[in-house]
Amino acid sequence: AQSVTQPDIHITVSEGASLELRCNYSYGATPYLFWYVQSPGQGLQLLLKYFSGDTLVQGIKGFEAEFKRSQSSFNLRKPSVHWSDAAEYFCAVGVPDKLIFGTGTRLQVFP
Amino acid sequence: DVKVTQSSRYLVKRTGEKVFLECVQDMDHENMFWYRQDPGLGLRLIYFSYDVKMKEKGDIPEGYSVSREKKERFSLILESASTNQTSMYLCASSPSNQPQHFGDGTRLSIL
Numbered sequence: 001a002q003s004v005t006q007p008d009i010h011i012t013v014s015e016g017a018s019l020e021l022r023c024n025y026s027y028g029a030t031p032y033l034f035w036y037v038q039s040p041g042q043g044l045q046l047l048l049k050y051f052s053g054d055t056l057v058q059g060i061k062g063f064e065a066e067f068k069r070s071q072s073s074f075n076l077r078k079p080s081v082h083w084s085d086a087a088e089y090f091c092a093v094g095v096p097d098k099l100i101f102g103t104g105t106r107l108q109v110f111p
Numbered sequence: 112d113v114k115v116t117q118s119s120r121y122l123v124k125r126t127g128e129k130v131f132l133e134c135v136q137d138m139d140h141e142n143m144f145w146y147r148q149d150p151g152l153g154l155r156l157i158y159f160s161y162d163v164k165m166k167e168k169g170d171i172p173e174g175y176s177v178s179r180e181k182k183e184r185f186s187l188i189l190e191s192a193s194t195n196q197t198s199m200y201l202c203a204s205s206p207s208n209q210p211q212h213f214g215d216g217t218r219l220s221i222l
Contacts, residue, residue, distance in 0.1 A: 009151075034210060043115070043201055043213035044154075090153065096208055097142055097161070098169070103153040 002027045002095050006102035013081050014110050021076040021105050023091035032094030033074040035065055038104075039087045047089075050074065061085070083109045113138045115214035117202050123220045130189040132217050134202030141207055143185035145169075145177065148199040148216070160185055192221045 003026045013019055025031055032051050036044040048059025055067040065076045074091060086109045092099040118133035136143065142161055146154040146169075156169030158177040166177050174196060178186045185204075189196055197220050203211040 032208075036213075041215075043215045044203075046210045046212070049210050094208075097205065098144075098156060098159060099154075099211060101154040103151060 002093060002100045004091050004093050004100050004102035006089075006091055006105050008105045009103070010106045010108065012108040012110065015083050016080050019076075019078045019081045019085070019107070021089050021091075021107070023074045023076065023102060024072050025074065025091070025093045026072065027093050027095065031074075032096055033065075033067060034092045034094065034099065035059065035063070035074075035076050036090045036092065037061075037087045038090065044090065047076070081107075081109055083111060085109055113140075113204070113212040115202055115204055115212050117200075117214040117217050119217050120215065121218050121220075123222060124189075124192050125222055126191075126193055128189075128192050130192050130219070130221075132187040132189075132200055132202075132219070134185045134187070134204075134214060135183055136185075136204035136212070137183065138204065138206075138212075139182065140204040140212075141182075142205045142211075143179065144203040144205075144211060145175075145185065145187045146201045146203065147171070148201055154201065157187065194221050197221045 005024045034049045035047040038044045050067045088104045088106045091102045114137045116135045144159040145157045160179045176188045200217045202214045205211040
């Protein structure tokens, strides 16, 4: 069965520090992969997507993610976190038009 | 920009009531989706639709139904609301094989 695992429920970083949020998926075929961000009280905003091609994808707000087929992973990274990045982050796999979501990682940023 | 509009941000209803949640998108997308979001569980798919008058069950359809009479509108119906349906409800739309765009959500409380 398809599934997405985000092993970190809550991460705290200092402003300016680098960030990596982990995501592992289970899916039999080549996946469509997504990262979404949700600010408090808001809906989800697409950060980036992977459909095919270059395994390092760039997104909005300075985020990037790398697809590693051998590890079934799609980790999200940012070299320098800003206080405005505090939010909840969701990884998802497309099967293909439906989305299976992970349970989310809440990011807290200290000044 | 794609606009997905959910009719209410906050809604309070009583057990046993019939509840309607409305969602409208303005980009002529084929696909529309209803999710519920609960802490620690991420987003779970309730129902989705690939076309007018079409509906498909998601992962947790029990206690819900949907209606799609027009392409731009997708309604979620709680036939007889219960307290365990208190949740955040998110609507999304997408073209085929493209990322989903989300509304801001409806926080529903059933008393």
